[in-house]
Amino acid sequence: MYVRALALTDFRGYADAEVAFDAGVSVLVGPNGQGKTNLVEAVLYASTLESHRVATDAPLVRTGTERAVVRVAVVRDGREAVLEIEVNPGRANRARLNRSPLPRPRELLGLLRTVLFAPEDLALVKGDPDGRRRFLDTLLTVHQPRYAGVRADYDRVLRQRSTLLRSAAAARRSADLGVLSVWDEHLARHGADLLEGRLALLEQLRPQAAASYESVAPGGGGLELTYRHSLGEGPLTGLDRDALTAAILDALERLRPQELDRGQSLAGPHRDDLVLTIGELPAKGYASHGESWSAALALRLGSYALLRADGDDPVLVLDDVFAELDSARRGALAELVSGAEQVLVTAAVPADVPAALSGARYDVQRGTVNRAG
Ligand SMILES: Nc1ncnc2c1ncn2[C@@H]1O[C@H](COP(=O)(O)OP(=O)(O)OP(=O)(O)O)[C@@H](O)[C@H]1O
Numbered sequence: 001m002y003v004r005a006l007a008l009t010d011f012r013g014y015a016d017a018e019v020a021f022d023a024g025v026s027v028l029v030g031p032n033g034q035g036k037t038n039l040v041e042a043v044l045y046a047s048t049l050e051s052h053r054v055a056t057d058a059p060l061v062r063t064g065t066e067r068a069v070v071r072v073a074v075v076r077d078g079r080e081a082v083l084e085i086e087v088n089p090g091r092a093n094r095a096r097l098n099r100s101p102l103p104r105p106r107e108l109l110g111l112l113r114t115v116l117f118a119p120e121d122l123a124l125v126k127g128d129p130d131g132r133r134r135f136l137d138t139l140l141t142v143h144q145p146r147y148a149g150v151r152a153d154y155d156r157v158l159r160q161r162s163t164l165l166r167s168a169a170a171a172r173r174s175a176d177l178g179v180l181s182v183w184d185e186h187l188a189r190h191g192a193d194l195l196e197g198r199l200a201l202l203e204q205l206r207p208q209a210a211a212s213y214e215s216v217a218p219g220g221g222g223l224e225l226t227y228r229h230s231l232g233e234g235p236l237t238g239l240d241r242d243a244l245t246a247a248i249l250d251a252l253e254r255l256r257p258q259e260l261d262r263g264q265s266l267a268g269p270h271r272d273d274l275v276l277t278i279g280e281l282p283a284k285g286y287a288s289h290g291e292s293w294s295a296a297l298a299l300r301l302g303s304y305a306l307l308r309a310d311g312d313d314p315v316l317v318l319d320d321v322f323a324e325l326d327s328a329r330r331g332a333l334a335e336l337v338s339g340a341e342q343v344l345v346t347a348a349v350p351a352d353v354p355a356a357l358s359g360a361r362y363d364v365q366r367g368t369v370n371r372a373g
């Protein structure tokens with residue numbers, strides 16, 4: 001698939017902008033702070049309904065205005081669909097598909113598949129578990145959109161259960177404990193659903209990421225992905241959803257005293273981590289800067305291969321990555337993406353973009369975009 005056109009209203013620094021793209025490589029060039037990342041962020045937002053840079057929607061709306069609109073025309077198998085999302089911070093967002101309103105924005109998910117490479121990816125390796133959980137869950141929803149609903153349900157139940165735990169902890173009211181067990185059931189059910197999705201995704205991602213690591217860092221010790229769960233001892237592999245539900249309920253029962261002490265939910269997918277191991281050692285805390293970059297790249301390249309295995313080429317977005325990589329990793333990346341249906345590249349310095357990725361060029365200057373060749 002590819003993005004044929006992008007139209008923005010009051011998104012980030014753009015008051016009004018329209019850009020047409022072709023399949024193949026498009027390179028967005030301009031000095032720092034001119035709006036290159038803002039442009040690809042809009043494409044990613046239409047794909048994932050979240051920003052890769054900020055956790056809330058407010059910064060996406062141009063200062064002094066109330067709402068932003070992103071419209072993307074996507075061509076898939078020769079047919080075009082127009083995805084439109086209205087970003088209303090503090091209120092519900094609205095979405096339209098081919099100009100018809102949708103009951104929920106998340107019905108847009110899956111229509112535009114993207115894989116992003118960005119400087120922020122290094123935090124996937126070096127940063128907190130939160131970023132790795134988000135990586136897995138975002139990939140999961142792009143891969144299987146029904147998980148957007150599962151995530152939303154789980155987050156809602158988690159919030160409500162945690163509020164109850166805090167008030168029960170403060171008041172030490174035994175009456176709340178009966179109510180709590182109802183929330184345990186909800187948390188376990190939605191949590192098991194999410195867990196099952198993550199584990200199945202990881203089974204597919206693991207070999208893809210390992211192969212990608214080998215191509216980016218040949219002989220570099222190998223990259224292994226493992227899921228670290230919060231439900232006690234032993235692996236979860238092979239457990240079906242009922243068994244996962246039971247495992248969460250067990251863990252909650254065991255952790256009840258600590259939960260009441262701390263007023264927090266202490267077991268479930270929100271406490272888990274995706275552990276990256278290079279050779280024998282955990283990447284976090286041990287890997288060199290270059291190895292960390294290779295691992296981050298491998299996660300993204302592996303995601304790309306996983307989505308592509310469905311028979312649908314995702315749009316690749318390379319935001320400012322070439323400046324960060326040494327020439328071997330640049331070359332490996334350029335080679336691996338040269339067969340992609342569409343690649344959107346941003347760079348402050350055109351010379352950073354490998355020759356293999358030459359294509360249409362766009363100049364980005366103070367919130368305007370012009371095709372240069
Ligand atoms: N909500 C907003 N309203 C107005 N302007 C914004 C908003 N959000 C971001 N900007 C402006 O957008 C600019 C950043 O744009 P962007 O991140 O796309 O730059 P870039 O071209 O990718 O630069 P670099 O090469 O440094 O990565 C900043 O100058 C910022 O002031």
Ligand SMILES: [Mg+2]
Binds near residue numbers: 346
């Ligand atoms: Mg940028």
